[in-house]
Amino acid sequence: MTPLPPTTSSLSGPFRRARNVFLALAALLAGGRAGAANVPEQLMDAATKTDFAYQRLAQLCDSFGPRFSGTTNLEEAIDWILAQMSKDGLDNVHGERVMVPHWVRVAESAEMLAPRARRLPMLGLGGSVATPPEGLTAEVLVVRSFADLAARAAEAENKIVLFNVPFTTYGETVAIRVRGAVEAARVGAVASLIRSVTPFSIQSPHTGNMSYNSAVRRIPHAAITVEDAEMMQRMQDRGQKIVVRLKMSAAQLPDAPSSNIVAEITGSEKPEEIVLVSGHIDSWDVGQGAMDDGGGAMAAWEAVRLMRQLGLRPRRTVRVVLWTNEENGLAGAHGYEQRHRGEMARHVLAIESDMGTFKPEGFSFVGGDAARKMIKKLARPLARLGAAGILNQGSEADVGVLERDHVPTMALLDDETKYFWYHHTDADTMDKLNPRELGACAAVMAVMAWQVADDPMTLPREETTTSSERKQN
Numbered sequence: 001m002t003p004l005p006p007t008t009s010s011l012s013g014p015f016r017r018a019r020n021v022f023l024a025l026a027a028l029l030a031g032g033r034a035g036a037a038n039v040p041e042q043l044m045d046a047a048t049k050t051d052f053a054y055q056r057l058a059q060l061c062d063s064f065g066p067r068f069s070g071t072t073n074l075e076e077a078i079d080w081i082l083a084q085m086s087k088d089g090l091d092n093v094h095g096e097r098v099m100v101p102h103w104v105r106v107a108e109s110a111e112m113l114a115p116r117a118r119r120l121p122m123l124g125l126g127g128s129v130a131t132p133p134e135g136l137t138a139e140v141l142v143v144r145s146f147a148d149l150a151a152r153a154a155e156a157e158n159k160i161v162l163f164n165v166p167f168t169t170y171g172e173t174v175a176i177r178v179r180g181a182v183e184a185a186r187v188g189a190v191a192s193l194i195r196s197v198t199p200f201s202i203q204s205p206h207t208g209n210m211s212y213n214s215a216v217r218r219i220p221h222a223a224i225t226v227e228d229a230e231m232m233q234r235m236q237d238r239g240q241k242i243v244v245r246l247k248m249s250a251a252q253l254p255d256a257p258s259s260n261i262v263a264e265i266t267g268s269e270k271p272e273e274i275v276l277v278s279g280h281i282d283s284w285d286v287g288q289g290a291m292d293d294g295g296g297a298m299a300a301w302e303a304v305r306l307m308r309q310l311g312l313r314p315r316r317t318v319r320v321v322l323w324t325n326e327e328n329g330l331a332g333a334h335g336y337e338q339r340h341r342g343e344m345a346r347h348v349l350a351i352e353s354d355m356g357t358f359k360p361e362g363f364s365f366v367g368g369d370a371a372r373k374m375i376k377k378l379a380r381p382l383a384r385l386g387a388a389g390i391l392n393q394g395s396e397a398d399v400g401v402l403e404r405d406h407v408p409t410m411a412l413l414d415d416e417t418k419y420f421w422y423h424h425t426d427a428d429t430m431d432k433l434n435p436r437e438l439g440a441c442a443a444v445m446a447v448m449a450w451q452v453a454d455d456p457m458t459l460p461r462e463e464t465t466t467s468s469e470r471k472q473n
Helices: 013-030 039-048 052-064 072-088 146-151 170-186 226-237 290-309 331-339 341-346 369-378 380-385 397-405 435-454
Strands: 091-104 108-114 122-124 136-143 160-163 191-195 221-224 243-248 251-265 270-280 316-323 347-352 360-366 389-391 409-414
Touching: 039 290, 039 380, 039 435, 052 072, 052 290, 052 435, 072 091, 072 251, 072 290, 091 331, 108 122, 108 221, 136 191, 136 226, 146 170, 160 170, 170 191, 170 221, 191 226, 191 243, 251 290, 251 331, 270 290, 270 341, 270 397, 270 435, 290 316, 290 347, 290 435, 316 331, 316 435, 331 341, 331 397, 341 347, 341 397, 347 397, 347 435, 360 369, 360 380, 360 435, 369 380, 369 389, 369 435, 380 435, 397 409, 409 435
Parallel strands: 136 160, 160 191, 191 221, 270 316, 270 347, 347 409, 360 389
Antiparallel strands: 091 251, 108 243, 122 221, 136 243, 251 316, 360 409
């Protein structure tokens, strides 16, 4: 390792000689860069022997709550993080302005009127249009898939279509949420509901992003619980008529200003080459955004904070980016790519954590074969934490944007067993995270970033880098 050098570059004469003697003695005591104390071990020790990251995340989540694009909560959280990063002593701390979508849900409700009265827990889906002010009341048609809807298209006119689609994988099932309103509107429905995209429910609706098609009428689109979707399925199977009243006053407001958060540990030999570690700081407007993606953002931030705390400076610059607007637009990632397009060729690797910060298991890597071989070698120290695996499971959404510039990317893999239980719900709160697991995720991010940033060889790049995203929002 190389100790942090003095910030003054004008030393001369006796001062320069004294400085050189000091650095030579330091290198001798450390055994030089080749024989220095094991930096990955230092980083893992530092990250796993404290709950600092967990306590800082708790302060963020408890102080600002959910951080949805366009809200004061998000902007105040960004200001707080920038101030804390400056106190950490990180280099080049700043925000990079982008304009983000601003959708608001306002008041909303769903009620089953027949065959019996029941209030239905629900959440409007991000980007949905509103119902008329008085709401809309209609009979419900329950379907199991898009194919089922097509087969029963003649029954859908002027009804509310409910997609009761069981969870298989997120990537497969989320298509119902994203495209459901369009497919229901094509067959004449007045609104669409989905069974929440989750493998487990305690009457908990899950929100998330959805889309419209300019060629198809826009209809309201919302999520109800697994339990209520299954109940209405049974009612329909018995031949009972189901009637629901839906009220939503959602609105799409003009785009609002926000910022990506950027800070660095400047490289000692190749500062123009960048290893990026990241997570997104925005969240949906429910819960606290602790799991999605406060933990990932904190793990990336903690990775560079630990390097600074330990006096480490790798050959290349390690840049932490906390993305804004990942959840409903990716404006932060697209804005970063446009702003930094001139240096994309010098982005050696981009890492992101956005699937919770539970027990780490390794990384998914998107890049060429030569780079993959090098990454597998550099990941070996992570066997200590059971996280040395390098798989091919695609990229996360933000860093995936950089792949069109042929930047190799990595996604932190962890134990996702319960991630989709709480994903995009009011239950995404601090109690779902474990201080030791969050610390281990920070350790894994820090070690991988250090290994790539400090290796004498630059990670090879191939022009054919492509990926499918691991997670849509």
